[in-house]
Amino acid sequence: MVSFKRIPNICITTYISVFLTFTSLVSAVPLTVGDKDSTCAAAKVVADGIWNYYEGLKYGGVVGMFAPPNYWWNAGEAFGGLVDYYTFCDPNNDTLKDLIFNGMYHQAGENYNYVPSNQSMTEGNDDQGVWGMGIMQAAERNFTNPEDHSWISLTQAIFNTMNARWDTSHCNGGLRWQIFTWNSGYNYKNSIANGCLFHLAARLARYTGNSTVYLDVAEKVWDWMDEVGFLTEEDNGNFRIFDGANVETNCTDVTQLRWSYTYGIFMAGCAYLYNFTGDTKWQTRANEIVEASLSYFFQNKIMTETTCAPFNKCNNDQRSFRSLFARCLGLTTLLMPETESVIAPYLEASSAAAAQSCSGGSDGVTCGENWAANGWDGVYGLGEQTSALEVLMSLIVQEPLSVKTGGSNKTDFDAGTKAKDAINKNEIVVTGKDRAGAAVLTAVVLAVILGGAIWMIF
Numbered sequence: 099m100v101s102f103k104r105i106p107n108i109c110i111t112t113y114i115s116v117f118l119t120f121t122s123l124v125s126a127v128p129l130t131v132g133d134k135d136s137t138c139a140a141a142k143v144v145a146d147g148i149w150n151y152y153e154g155l156k157y158g159g160v161v162g163m164f165a166p167p168n169y170w171w172n173a174g175e176a177f178g179g180l181v182d183y184y185t186f187c188d189p190n191n192d193t194l195k196d197l198i199f200n201g202m203y204h205q206a207g208e209n210y211n212y213v214p215s216n217q218s219m220t221e222g223n224d225d226q227g228v229w230g231m232g233i234m235q236a237a238e239r240n241f242t243n244p245e246d247h248s249w250i251s252l253t254q255a256i257f258n259t260m261n262a263r264w265d266t267s268h269c270n271g272g273l274r275w276q277i278f279t280w281n282s283g284y285n286y287k288n289s290i291a292n293g294c295l296f297h298l299a300a301r302l303a304r305y306t307g308n309s310t311v312y313l314d315v316a317e318k319v320w321d322w323m324d325e326v327g328f329l330t331e332e333d334n335g336n337f338r339i340f341d342g343a344n345v346e347t348n349c350t351d352v353t354q355l356r357w358s359y360t361y362g363i364f365m366a367g368c369a370y371l372y373n374f375t376g377d378t379k380w381q382t383r384a385n386e387i388v389e390a391s392l393s394y395f396f397q398n399k400i401m402t403e404t405t406c407a408p409f410n411k412c413n414n415d416q417r418s419f420r421s422l423f424a425r426c427l428g429l430t431t432l433l434m435p436e437t438e439s440v441i442a443p444y445l446e447a448s449s450a451a452a453a454q455s456c457s458g459g460s461d462g463v464t465c466g467e468n469w470a471a472n473g474w475d476g477v478y479g480l481g482e483q484t485s486a487l488e489v490l491m492s493l494i495v496q497e498p499l500s501v502k503t504g505g506s507n508k509t510d511f512d513a514g515t516k517a518k519d520a521i522n523k524n525e526i527v528v529t530g531k532d533r534a535g536a537a538v539l540t541a542v543v544l545a546v547i548l549g550g551a552i553w554m555i556f
Protein backbone atom coordinates (compact mmCIF):
# COMPACT_ATOMS: atom_id res chain seq x y z
CA MET A 99 0.00 0.00 0.00
CA VAL A 100 1.55 1.87 1.50
CA SER A 101 4.56 3.42 0.10
CA PHE A 102 2.01 5.58 -1.60
CA LYS A 103 -0.34 6.21 1.26
CA ARG A 104 0.44 9.85 1.81
CA ILE A 105 0.51 10.94 -1.78
CA PRO A 106 -2.40 13.07 -2.94
CA ASN A 107 -4.47 11.52 -5.66
CA ILE A 108 -4.10 13.94 -8.49
CA CYS A 109 -6.49 11.90 -10.60
CA ILE A 110 -9.63 12.61 -8.62
CA THR A 111 -10.47 15.71 -10.58
CA THR A 112 -10.02 13.78 -13.80
CA TYR A 113 -12.47 11.15 -12.61
CA ILE A 114 -14.96 13.84 -11.79
CA SER A 115 -14.85 15.55 -15.14
CA VAL A 116 -15.06 12.28 -17.02
CA PHE A 117 -17.89 10.91 -14.99
CA LEU A 118 -20.09 13.95 -14.83
CA THR A 119 -20.71 13.42 -18.51
CA PHE A 120 -22.70 10.30 -17.71
CA THR A 121 -26.29 10.83 -16.76
CA SER A 122 -27.66 9.04 -13.74
CA LEU A 123 -30.05 6.26 -14.64
CA VAL A 124 -31.30 5.44 -11.16
CA SER A 125 -31.73 7.91 -8.32
CA ALA A 126 -29.98 5.97 -5.54
CA VAL A 127 -29.86 2.67 -3.70
CA PRO A 128 -33.05 2.56 -1.61
CA LEU A 129 -32.51 1.78 2.05
CA THR A 130 -34.82 1.43 5.02
CA VAL A 131 -32.55 1.59 8.05
CA GLY A 132 -33.55 -1.05 10.58
CA ASP A 133 -34.86 -3.47 7.97
CA LYS A 134 -32.48 -6.33 7.26
CA ASP A 135 -33.91 -7.26 3.86
CA SER A 136 -33.67 -3.69 2.72
CA THR A 137 -30.09 -3.45 4.01
CA CYS A 138 -29.14 -6.62 2.15
CA ALA A 139 -30.86 -5.48 -1.03
CA ALA A 140 -28.90 -2.24 -0.90
CA ALA A 141 -25.73 -4.15 -0.07
CA LYS A 142 -26.19 -6.43 -3.08
CA VAL A 143 -26.14 -3.45 -5.42
CA VAL A 144 -23.03 -2.10 -3.71
CA ALA A 145 -21.28 -5.49 -3.59
CA ASP A 146 -22.00 -6.14 -7.26
CA GLY A 147 -20.21 -2.84 -7.90
CA ILE A 148 -17.11 -4.14 -6.13
CA TRP A 149 -16.72 -6.96 -8.65
CA ASN A 150 -16.49 -4.38 -11.43
CA TYR A 151 -12.95 -3.71 -10.20
CA TYR A 152 -12.00 -7.37 -9.83
CA GLU A 153 -9.20 -8.66 -12.03
CA GLY A 154 -9.70 -12.35 -11.25
CA LEU A 155 -12.51 -12.78 -13.75
CA LYS A 156 -10.74 -11.00 -16.58
CA TYR A 157 -8.67 -12.68 -19.25
CA GLY A 158 -5.06 -12.67 -18.01
CA GLY A 159 -6.08 -11.19 -14.65
CA VAL A 160 -4.72 -12.53 -11.36
CA VAL A 161 -7.21 -14.22 -9.03
CA GLY A 162 -7.54 -12.24 -5.81
CA MET A 163 -6.41 -8.90 -7.25
CA PHE A 164 -8.31 -5.70 -8.01
CA ALA A 165 -7.51 -3.32 -10.83
CA PRO A 166 -4.92 -0.55 -10.39
CA PRO A 167 -4.64 1.92 -8.74
CA ASN A 168 -5.69 -0.56 -6.08
CA TYR A 169 -2.85 -2.37 -4.40
CA TRP A 170 -2.68 -5.89 -3.10
CA TRP A 171 -3.77 -4.78 0.37
CA ASN A 172 -7.01 -3.33 -0.99
CA ALA A 173 -7.97 -6.87 -2.00
CA GLY A 174 -7.55 -8.11 1.57
CA GLU A 175 -9.63 -5.18 2.72
CA ALA A 176 -12.37 -5.88 0.17
CA PHE A 177 -12.56 -9.64 0.82
CA GLY A 178 -13.10 -9.08 4.56
CA GLY A 179 -16.22 -7.07 3.78
CA LEU A 180 -17.38 -9.54 1.14
CA VAL A 181 -17.13 -12.42 3.62
CA ASP A 182 -19.51 -10.51 5.87
CA TYR A 183 -21.84 -9.71 3.00
CA TYR A 184 -21.94 -13.36 1.94
CA THR A 185 -22.53 -14.54 5.52
CA PHE A 186 -25.19 -12.00 6.52
CA CYS A 187 -27.03 -11.56 3.23
CA ASP A 188 -26.41 -14.24 0.61
CA PRO A 189 -25.17 -17.46 2.30
CA ASN A 190 -26.64 -19.79 -0.32
CA ASN A 191 -24.91 -18.15 -3.25
CA ASP A 192 -22.20 -20.63 -4.23
CA THR A 193 -20.99 -18.43 -7.08
CA LEU A 194 -20.25 -15.68 -4.60
CA LYS A 195 -18.70 -18.11 -2.14
CA ASP A 196 -16.34 -19.52 -4.77
CA LEU A 197 -15.30 -16.08 -5.94
CA ILE A 198 -14.39 -15.03 -2.40
CA PHE A 199 -12.79 -18.34 -1.48
CA ASN A 200 -10.61 -18.51 -4.57
CA GLY A 201 -9.53 -14.90 -4.29
CA MET A 202 -8.57 -15.15 -0.64
CA TYR A 203 -6.84 -18.50 -0.85
CA HIS A 204 -4.91 -17.78 -4.04
CA GLN A 205 -3.13 -14.87 -2.38
CA ALA A 206 -1.91 -16.90 0.63
CA GLY A 207 1.53 -17.12 -0.95
CA GLU A 208 4.06 -19.94 -1.19
CA ASN A 209 4.47 -20.12 2.59
CA TYR A 210 0.81 -19.70 3.48
CA ASN A 211 1.44 -16.53 5.42
CA TYR A 212 0.16 -13.82 3.04
CA VAL A 213 3.60 -12.71 1.99
CA PRO A 214 3.42 -13.88 -1.64
CA SER A 215 6.79 -13.35 -3.28
CA ASN A 216 5.37 -11.33 -6.11
CA GLN A 217 4.15 -8.66 -3.70
CA SER A 218 7.60 -8.10 -2.19
CA MET A 219 7.99 -4.85 -4.10
CA THR A 220 5.28 -3.17 -2.10
CA GLU A 221 4.05 -5.30 0.80
CA GLY A 222 4.25 -3.70 4.22
CA ASN A 223 3.35 -5.00 7.67
CA ASP A 224 0.07 -3.14 7.45
CA ASP A 225 -0.76 -4.79 4.11
CA GLN A 226 -0.20 -8.23 5.56
CA GLY A 227 -2.13 -7.20 8.67
CA VAL A 228 -5.17 -5.98 6.74
CA TRP A 229 -5.20 -9.27 4.85
CA GLY A 230 -5.00 -10.87 8.30
CA MET A 231 -8.16 -9.05 9.31
CA GLY A 232 -9.92 -10.41 6.23
CA ILE A 233 -8.73 -13.97 6.83
CA MET A 234 -9.71 -13.72 10.50
CA GLN A 235 -13.11 -12.52 9.34
CA ALA A 236 -13.43 -15.76 7.37
CA ALA A 237 -12.51 -17.78 10.48
CA GLU A 238 -15.00 -15.95 12.69
CA ARG A 239 -17.74 -16.38 10.09
CA ASN A 240 -17.11 -20.10 9.66
CA PHE A 241 -16.52 -19.38 5.97
CA THR A 242 -15.75 -22.62 4.10
CA ASN A 243 -12.23 -23.62 5.09
CA PRO A 244 -9.48 -24.68 2.70
CA GLU A 245 -8.68 -28.40 3.13
CA ASP A 246 -5.09 -28.07 4.22
CA HIS A 247 -4.96 -24.64 5.84
CA SER A 248 -7.85 -23.44 7.94
CA TRP A 249 -8.49 -19.70 7.94
CA ILE A 250 -7.65 -19.61 11.63
CA SER A 251 -4.26 -21.26 11.10
CA LEU A 252 -3.56 -18.87 8.24
CA THR A 253 -4.33 -15.95 10.55
CA GLN A 254 -2.00 -17.46 13.13
CA ALA A 255 0.72 -17.61 10.48
CA ILE A 256 0.17 -13.95 9.66
CA PHE A 257 0.31 -13.07 13.32
CA ASN A 258 3.46 -15.10 13.98
CA THR A 259 5.34 -13.73 10.99
CA MET A 260 4.41 -10.16 11.90
CA ASN A 261 5.31 -10.60 15.54
CA ALA A 262 8.69 -12.06 14.56
CA ARG A 263 9.50 -8.69 12.97
CA TRP A 264 9.18 -6.82 16.27
CA ASP A 265 12.21 -4.61 16.16
CA THR A 266 14.02 -3.31 19.22
CA SER A 267 16.91 -1.74 17.31
CA HIS A 268 15.19 1.67 17.42
CA CYS A 269 12.44 3.29 19.46
CA ASN A 270 12.63 0.50 22.02
CA GLY A 271 10.37 -1.75 19.93
CA GLY A 272 7.56 -1.68 17.41
CA LEU A 273 7.00 -2.95 13.92
CA ARG A 274 8.40 -1.03 11.04
CA TRP A 275 5.92 0.12 8.40
CA GLN A 276 7.58 -1.89 5.65
CA ILE A 277 8.75 -5.49 5.70
CA PHE A 278 11.50 -5.25 3.12
CA THR A 279 14.57 -3.06 3.43
CA TRP A 280 14.36 -1.82 -0.14
CA ASN A 281 10.93 -0.33 0.30
CA SER A 282 10.57 3.34 1.03
CA GLY A 283 9.07 3.50 4.49
CA TYR A 284 11.29 0.80 5.97
CA ASN A 285 12.67 3.42 8.35
CA TYR A 286 9.22 4.49 9.50
CA LYS A 287 7.32 2.91 12.36
CA ASN A 288 3.61 3.52 12.33
CA SER A 289 0.38 3.00 14.17
CA ILE A 290 -1.44 1.07 11.48
CA ALA A 291 1.19 -1.68 11.19
CA ASN A 292 1.37 -2.04 14.97
CA GLY A 293 -2.38 -1.68 15.25
CA CYS A 294 -2.85 -4.66 12.96
CA LEU A 295 -0.61 -6.80 15.18
CA PHE A 296 -2.53 -5.64 18.26
CA HIS A 297 -5.87 -6.28 16.60
CA LEU A 298 -4.98 -9.78 15.40
CA ALA A 299 -3.58 -10.66 18.83
CA ALA A 300 -6.86 -9.62 20.44
CA ARG A 301 -9.02 -11.59 18.03
CA LEU A 302 -6.82 -14.68 18.18
CA ALA A 303 -6.90 -14.63 21.98
CA ARG A 304 -10.68 -14.56 22.01
CA TYR A 305 -11.11 -17.03 19.16
CA THR A 306 -8.68 -19.67 20.43
CA GLY A 307 -9.27 -19.01 24.13
CA ASN A 308 -5.49 -19.30 24.50
CA SER A 309 -4.10 -16.25 26.20
CA THR A 310 -0.49 -17.43 26.47
CA VAL A 311 1.10 -15.45 23.66
CA TYR A 312 -1.68 -13.32 22.31
CA LEU A 313 -2.47 -11.31 25.42
CA ASP A 314 1.20 -10.59 26.04
CA VAL A 315 1.63 -9.30 22.51
CA ALA A 316 -1.47 -7.12 22.76
CA GLU A 317 -0.12 -5.60 25.98
CA LYS A 318 3.32 -5.20 24.46
CA VAL A 319 2.02 -3.30 21.42
CA TRP A 320 -0.29 -1.05 23.43
CA ASP A 321 2.41 -0.15 25.97
CA TRP A 322 4.91 0.59 23.22
CA MET A 323 2.44 2.78 21.33
CA ASP A 324 1.93 4.69 24.54
CA GLU A 325 5.66 4.94 25.27
CA VAL A 326 6.55 6.46 21.88
CA GLY A 327 3.56 8.79 21.99
CA PHE A 328 1.70 7.34 19.02
CA LEU A 329 -1.23 7.06 21.44
CA THR A 330 -1.84 10.10 23.53
CA GLU A 331 -4.45 11.58 25.76
CA GLU A 332 -4.78 15.34 25.54
CA ASP A 333 -5.56 17.41 28.62
CA ASN A 334 -9.15 17.74 27.49
CA GLY A 335 -9.52 13.97 27.50
CA ASN A 336 -9.38 13.78 23.72
CA PHE A 337 -7.70 10.49 22.91
CA ARG A 338 -5.53 10.52 19.81
CA ILE A 339 -3.78 7.97 17.66
CA PHE A 340 -1.17 9.49 15.37
CA ASP A 341 0.34 8.19 12.16
CA GLY A 342 3.93 7.27 13.04
CA ALA A 343 7.56 8.43 13.20
CA ASN A 344 11.03 7.77 11.79
CA VAL A 345 13.59 5.45 13.35
CA GLU A 346 16.34 8.02 12.65
CA THR A 347 14.82 10.25 15.33
CA ASN A 348 14.15 7.30 17.63
CA CYS A 349 10.45 7.89 16.87
CA THR A 350 10.38 11.38 18.36
CA ASP A 351 9.18 13.20 15.19
CA VAL A 352 5.61 11.95 15.45
CA THR A 353 3.50 12.73 12.37
CA GLN A 354 0.27 13.94 13.93
CA LEU A 355 -2.15 12.79 11.25
CA ARG A 356 -5.15 10.70 12.26
CA TRP A 357 -6.83 8.05 10.15
CA SER A 358 -10.16 6.39 10.76
CA TYR A 359 -9.05 2.81 10.17
CA THR A 360 -6.29 3.08 12.79
CA TYR A 361 -8.84 4.19 15.34
CA GLY A 362 -11.15 1.35 14.32
CA ILE A 363 -8.47 -1.30 14.55
CA PHE A 364 -7.40 -0.29 18.05
CA MET A 365 -10.99 0.24 19.19
CA ALA A 366 -12.20 -3.19 18.12
CA GLY A 367 -8.99 -4.78 19.44
CA CYS A 368 -9.73 -3.34 22.88
CA ALA A 369 -13.34 -4.52 22.63
CA TYR A 370 -12.25 -8.08 21.81
CA LEU A 371 -9.80 -8.02 24.72
CA TYR A 372 -12.41 -6.73 27.14
CA ASN A 373 -14.93 -9.28 25.89
CA PHE A 374 -12.40 -12.09 26.38
CA THR A 375 -10.67 -11.04 29.61
CA GLY A 376 -13.26 -8.89 31.38
CA ASP A 377 -10.37 -6.58 32.30
CA THR A 378 -11.89 -3.11 32.64
CA LYS A 379 -8.66 -1.52 31.45
CA TRP A 380 -9.61 -2.59 27.94
CA GLN A 381 -13.17 -1.42 28.40
CA THR A 382 -11.99 2.05 29.37
CA ARG A 383 -9.62 2.21 26.41
CA ALA A 384 -12.27 1.04 23.96
CA ASN A 385 -14.70 3.65 25.26
CA GLU A 386 -12.09 6.40 24.94
CA ILE A 387 -11.41 5.47 21.32
CA VAL A 388 -15.13 5.25 20.57
CA GLU A 389 -15.63 8.73 21.94
CA ALA A 390 -12.65 10.16 20.05
CA SER A 391 -13.76 8.44 16.84
CA LEU A 392 -17.31 9.70 16.99
CA SER A 393 -16.13 13.25 17.55
CA TYR A 394 -13.34 13.30 14.94
CA PHE A 395 -14.46 11.09 12.06
CA PHE A 396 -18.10 12.16 11.78
CA GLN A 397 -19.78 15.37 10.78
CA ASN A 398 -23.48 15.56 11.58
CA LYS A 399 -23.20 11.85 12.33
CA ILE A 400 -21.95 11.15 8.81
CA MET A 401 -18.67 9.29 8.59
CA THR A 402 -15.84 11.15 6.89
CA GLU A 403 -12.07 10.74 6.53
CA THR A 404 -11.51 14.05 8.30
CA THR A 405 -7.77 14.36 7.69
CA CYS A 406 -8.10 14.50 3.91
CA ALA A 407 -11.70 14.40 2.65
CA PRO A 408 -12.76 18.00 3.44
CA PHE A 409 -9.83 19.19 1.30
CA ASN A 410 -10.40 16.67 -1.52
CA LYS A 411 -6.96 15.32 -0.72
CA CYS A 412 -7.66 11.65 -0.05
CA ASN A 413 -5.54 9.29 -2.13
CA ASN A 414 -6.77 5.93 -3.31
CA ASP A 415 -5.76 4.17 -0.08
CA GLN A 416 -7.29 6.81 2.14
CA ARG A 417 -10.56 6.67 0.24
CA SER A 418 -10.97 3.09 1.46
CA PHE A 419 -10.12 3.56 5.16
CA ARG A 420 -13.73 3.97 6.26
CA SER A 421 -14.44 0.39 5.19
CA LEU A 422 -12.29 -1.03 7.99
CA PHE A 423 -13.39 1.72 10.37
CA ALA A 424 -17.06 0.84 9.83
CA ARG A 425 -16.38 -2.89 10.19
CA CYS A 426 -14.60 -2.28 13.50
CA LEU A 427 -17.37 -0.03 14.80
CA GLY A 428 -19.91 -2.75 14.02
CA LEU A 429 -17.87 -5.41 15.81
CA THR A 430 -17.44 -3.13 18.81
CA THR A 431 -21.21 -2.70 19.18
CA LEU A 432 -21.52 -6.48 19.55
CA LEU A 433 -18.52 -7.23 21.73
CA MET A 434 -19.26 -4.35 24.09
CA PRO A 435 -23.06 -4.19 23.95
CA GLU A 436 -23.06 -1.07 26.12
CA THR A 437 -21.55 0.87 23.17
CA GLU A 438 -24.38 -0.05 20.83
CA SER A 439 -26.74 2.78 21.77
CA VAL A 440 -23.86 5.25 21.51
CA ILE A 441 -22.51 4.11 18.13
CA ALA A 442 -25.67 2.99 16.33
CA PRO A 443 -27.08 6.47 15.55
CA TYR A 444 -23.83 7.29 13.76
CA LEU A 445 -23.83 4.08 11.75
CA GLU A 446 -27.48 4.53 10.84
CA ALA A 447 -27.07 8.12 9.68
CA SER A 448 -23.93 7.17 7.76
CA SER A 449 -25.60 4.20 6.09
CA ALA A 450 -28.52 6.29 4.91
CA ALA A 451 -26.11 8.93 3.62
CA ALA A 452 -23.90 6.31 1.92
CA ALA A 453 -26.86 4.63 0.21
CA GLN A 454 -28.12 7.91 -1.24
CA SER A 455 -24.60 8.65 -2.49
CA CYS A 456 -24.69 5.41 -4.52
CA SER A 457 -26.44 7.06 -7.42
CA GLY A 458 -23.66 7.79 -9.88
CA GLY A 459 -21.65 6.43 -12.75
CA SER A 460 -22.85 4.83 -15.94
CA ASP A 461 -24.82 2.24 -13.96
CA GLY A 462 -26.57 4.86 -11.82
CA VAL A 463 -25.65 3.03 -8.60
CA THR A 464 -21.96 3.83 -8.22
CA CYS A 465 -21.10 5.03 -4.71
CA GLY A 466 -19.44 8.35 -3.96
CA GLU A 467 -16.90 9.49 -1.42
CA ASN A 468 -18.63 12.39 0.30
CA TRP A 469 -21.75 10.89 1.82
CA ALA A 470 -22.89 14.29 3.07
CA ALA A 471 -23.26 15.48 -0.52
CA ASN A 472 -26.71 15.42 -2.02
CA GLY A 473 -26.42 12.36 -4.26
CA TRP A 474 -23.23 11.18 -5.90
CA ASP A 475 -20.24 13.53 -5.62
CA GLY A 476 -18.55 12.28 -8.78
CA VAL A 477 -15.79 10.27 -7.08
CA TYR A 478 -15.73 6.53 -7.64
CA GLY A 479 -13.53 3.54 -6.99
CA LEU A 480 -13.12 0.34 -5.02
CA GLY A 481 -12.70 2.33 -1.78
CA GLU A 482 -16.05 4.08 -2.25
CA GLN A 483 -17.77 0.72 -2.86
CA THR A 484 -16.15 -1.12 0.06
CA SER A 485 -16.76 1.75 2.48
CA ALA A 486 -20.45 1.86 1.57
CA LEU A 487 -20.72 -1.93 1.81
CA GLU A 488 -19.12 -2.11 5.26
CA VAL A 489 -21.18 0.66 6.78
CA LEU A 490 -24.30 -1.22 5.64
CA MET A 491 -22.93 -4.48 7.08
CA SER A 492 -22.27 -2.74 10.41
CA LEU A 493 -26.05 -2.36 10.81
CA ILE A 494 -26.65 -6.11 10.65
CA VAL A 495 -23.36 -7.41 12.08
CA GLN A 496 -23.40 -10.90 13.56
CA GLU A 497 -21.49 -12.33 16.47
CA PRO A 498 -17.94 -13.39 15.60
CA LEU A 499 -17.48 -17.09 16.34
CA SER A 500 -14.76 -18.61 18.47
CA VAL A 501 -13.75 -22.23 19.01
CA LYS A 502 -16.12 -22.28 21.98
CA THR A 503 -19.09 -21.21 19.89
CA GLY A 504 -18.50 -23.52 16.92
CA GLY A 505 -15.69 -21.96 14.91
CA SER A 506 -13.16 -24.37 13.41
CA ASN A 507 -10.74 -25.81 15.97
CA LYS A 508 -8.04 -26.43 13.35
CA THR A 509 -5.64 -24.05 15.03
CA ASP A 510 -1.87 -24.11 14.53
CA PHE A 511 -0.07 -22.05 17.12
CA ASP A 512 3.26 -22.45 15.32
CA ALA A 513 2.01 -21.63 11.85
CA GLY A 514 4.44 -19.48 9.90
CA THR A 515 7.38 -20.16 12.20
CA LYS A 516 8.86 -23.09 10.27
CA ALA A 517 12.41 -22.79 9.00
CA LYS A 518 11.68 -22.12 5.38
CA ASP A 519 9.88 -18.93 6.26
CA ALA A 520 13.02 -16.84 6.01
CA ILE A 521 10.72 -14.33 4.43
CA ASN A 522 9.47 -13.43 7.89
CA LYS A 523 12.69 -11.73 8.72
CA ASN A 524 13.11 -9.62 5.63
CA GLU A 525 15.44 -12.24 4.20
CA ILE A 526 13.60 -12.94 0.99
CA VAL A 527 15.93 -13.92 -1.85
CA VAL A 528 15.83 -11.31 -4.57
CA THR A 529 17.26 -11.73 -8.00
CA GLY A 530 19.42 -8.99 -9.49
CA LYS A 531 16.61 -8.02 -11.80
CA ASP A 532 14.14 -7.56 -8.94
CA ARG A 533 16.65 -5.58 -6.98
CA ALA A 534 17.24 -3.18 -9.86
CA GLY A 535 13.50 -2.83 -10.27
CA ALA A 536 13.09 -2.15 -6.58
CA ALA A 537 15.76 0.53 -6.67
CA VAL A 538 13.99 2.28 -9.51
CA LEU A 539 10.69 1.99 -7.71
CA THR A 540 12.18 3.40 -4.53
CA ALA A 541 13.59 6.34 -6.47
CA VAL A 542 10.23 7.02 -8.07
CA VAL A 543 8.44 6.79 -4.76
CA LEU A 544 10.93 9.14 -3.14
CA ALA A 545 10.49 11.63 -5.94
CA VAL A 546 6.74 11.50 -5.59
CA ILE A 547 6.91 11.78 -1.82
CA LEU A 548 9.17 14.81 -2.04
CA GLY A 549 6.92 16.31 -4.68
CA GLY A 550 3.87 15.66 -2.53
CA ALA A 551 5.45 16.75 0.74
CA ILE A 552 3.77 20.14 0.54
CA TRP A 553 0.49 18.36 1.03
CA MET A 554 1.62 17.01 4.38
CA ILE A 555 1.85 20.53 5.79
CA PHE A 556 -1.58 21.72 4.75
Ligand SMILES: *[C@@H]1O[C@H](CO)[C@@H](O)[C@H](O)[C@H]1NC(C)=O
Pocket residue numbers: 146149188191193194197
Ligand atom coordinates in the same frame (compact mmCIF):
# COMPACT_ATOMS: atom_id res chain seq x y z
C1 LIG B 1 -24.60 -14.50 -6.53
O1 LIG B 1 -23.36 -13.80 -6.49
C2 LIG B 1 -22.95 -13.33 -7.76
C3 LIG B 1 -21.55 -12.77 -7.60
O2 LIG B 1 -21.54 -11.72 -6.68
C4 LIG B 1 -23.95 -12.32 -8.27
O3 LIG B 1 -23.56 -11.85 -9.54
C5 LIG B 1 -25.32 -12.95 -8.34
O4 LIG B 1 -26.26 -11.96 -8.67
C6 LIG B 1 -25.69 -13.57 -7.01
N1 LIG B 1 -26.92 -14.31 -7.17
C7 LIG B 1 -28.04 -13.96 -6.60
C8 LIG B 1 -29.20 -14.85 -6.84
O5 LIG B 1 -28.11 -12.98 -5.87
Ligand SMILES: *[C@@H]1O[C@H](CO)[C@@H](O)[C@H](O)[C@H]1NC(C)=O
Pocket residue numbers: 160161204205206207208214216
Ligand atom coordinates in the same frame (compact mmCIF):
# COMPACT_ATOMS: atom_id res chain seq x y z
C1 LIG C 1 2.04 -13.82 -8.94
O1 LIG C 1 2.02 -13.22 -10.19
C2 LIG C 1 1.71 -14.08 -11.24
C3 LIG C 1 1.84 -13.30 -12.51
O2 LIG C 1 1.18 -12.07 -12.41
C4 LIG C 1 0.34 -14.67 -11.10
O3 LIG C 1 0.05 -15.57 -12.12
C5 LIG C 1 0.26 -15.37 -9.80
O4 LIG C 1 -1.05 -15.81 -9.63
C6 LIG C 1 0.69 -14.46 -8.71
N1 LIG C 1 0.73 -15.21 -7.51
C7 LIG C 1 0.12 -14.82 -6.47
C8 LIG C 1 0.20 -15.72 -5.29
O5 LIG C 1 -0.49 -13.77 -6.43
Ligand SMILES: *[C@@H]1O[C@H](CO)[C@@H](O)[C@H](O)[C@H]1NC(C)=O
Pocket residue numbers: 268269270325326348349
Ligand atom coordinates in the same frame (compact mmCIF):
# COMPACT_ATOMS: atom_id res chain seq x y z
C1 LIG D 1 14.33 5.76 22.18
O1 LIG D 1 12.93 5.74 22.37
C2 LIG D 1 12.48 4.78 23.31
C3 LIG D 1 10.98 4.79 23.25
O2 LIG D 1 10.45 6.04 23.52
C4 LIG D 1 13.05 5.09 24.67
O3 LIG D 1 12.63 4.11 25.59
C5 LIG D 1 14.56 5.12 24.58
O4 LIG D 1 15.09 5.51 25.81
C6 LIG D 1 15.03 6.08 23.50
N1 LIG D 1 16.46 5.95 23.34
C7 LIG D 1 17.26 7.00 23.25
C8 LIG D 1 18.71 6.69 23.05
O5 LIG D 1 16.83 8.13 23.32
Ligand SMILES: *[C@@H]1O[C@H](CO)[C@@H](O)[C@H](O)[C@H]1NC(C)=O
Pocket residue numbers: 372373432433434435497498
Ligand atom coordinates in the same frame (compact mmCIF):
# COMPACT_ATOMS: atom_id res chain seq x y z
C1 LIG E 1 -19.05 -10.56 24.51
O1 LIG E 1 -19.52 -10.60 23.18
C2 LIG E 1 -20.76 -11.25 22.98
C3 LIG E 1 -21.08 -11.22 21.51
O2 LIG E 1 -20.09 -11.88 20.80
C4 LIG E 1 -21.83 -10.58 23.79
O3 LIG E 1 -23.04 -11.30 23.66
C5 LIG E 1 -21.43 -10.53 25.25
O4 LIG E 1 -22.37 -9.80 25.99
C6 LIG E 1 -20.08 -9.85 25.39
N1 LIG E 1 -19.62 -9.90 26.76
C7 LIG E 1 -19.41 -8.81 27.49
C8 LIG E 1 -18.90 -9.04 28.86
O5 LIG E 1 -19.61 -7.69 27.09
Ligand SMILES: *[C@@H]1O[C@H](CO)[C@@H](O)[C@H](O)[C@H]1NC(C)=O
Pocket residue numbers: 240242499503504505
Ligand atom coordinates in the same frame (compact mmCIF):
# COMPACT_ATOMS: atom_id res chain seq x y z
C1 LIG F 1 -19.28 -24.42 10.33
O1 LIG F 1 -19.17 -25.00 9.05
C2 LIG F 1 -19.16 -26.41 9.11
C3 LIG F 1 -18.84 -26.91 7.70
O2 LIG F 1 -19.65 -26.29 6.77
C4 LIG F 1 -20.49 -26.91 9.64
O3 LIG F 1 -20.47 -28.30 9.72
C5 LIG F 1 -20.72 -26.32 11.02
O4 LIG F 1 -21.99 -26.66 11.49
C6 LIG F 1 -20.61 -24.81 11.00
N1 LIG F 1 -20.63 -24.30 12.35
C7 LIG F 1 -21.34 -23.23 12.70
C8 LIG F 1 -21.28 -22.83 14.13
O5 LIG F 1 -22.01 -22.59 11.92
Ligand SMILES: *[C@@H]1O[C@H](CO)[C@@H](O)[C@H](O)[C@H]1NC(C)=O
Pocket residue numbers: 507
Ligand atom coordinates in the same frame (compact mmCIF):
# COMPACT_ATOMS: atom_id res chain seq x y z
C1 LIG G 1 -12.48 -30.34 16.84
O1 LIG G 1 -13.76 -30.29 16.20
C2 LIG G 1 -14.19 -31.54 15.70
C3 LIG G 1 -15.51 -31.31 15.00
O2 LIG G 1 -15.49 -30.20 14.20
C4 LIG G 1 -14.36 -32.52 16.83
O3 LIG G 1 -14.69 -33.78 16.32
C5 LIG G 1 -13.04 -32.64 17.59
O4 LIG G 1 -13.23 -33.43 18.75
C6 LIG G 1 -12.55 -31.27 18.02
N1 LIG G 1 -11.23 -31.39 18.63
C7 LIG G 1 -10.92 -30.86 19.78
C8 LIG G 1 -9.54 -31.08 20.27
O5 LIG G 1 -11.71 -30.20 20.44
Ligand SMILES: *[C@@H]1O[C@H](CO)[C@@H](O)[C@H](O)[C@H]1NC(C)=O
Pocket residue numbers: 308309310311511
Ligand atom coordinates in the same frame (compact mmCIF):
# COMPACT_ATOMS: atom_id res chain seq x y z
C1 LIG H 1 -1.47 -21.91 23.55
O1 LIG H 1 -0.53 -21.18 22.78
C2 LIG H 1 0.80 -21.58 22.96
C3 LIG H 1 1.72 -20.66 22.21
O2 LIG H 1 1.12 -19.99 21.19
C4 LIG H 1 0.94 -23.00 22.49
O3 LIG H 1 2.28 -23.42 22.65
C5 LIG H 1 0.02 -23.89 23.28
O4 LIG H 1 0.06 -25.21 22.77
C6 LIG H 1 -1.40 -23.39 23.20
N1 LIG H 1 -2.24 -24.13 24.12
C7 LIG H 1 -3.31 -24.81 23.73
C8 LIG H 1 -4.09 -25.49 24.80
O5 LIG H 1 -3.68 -24.84 22.58
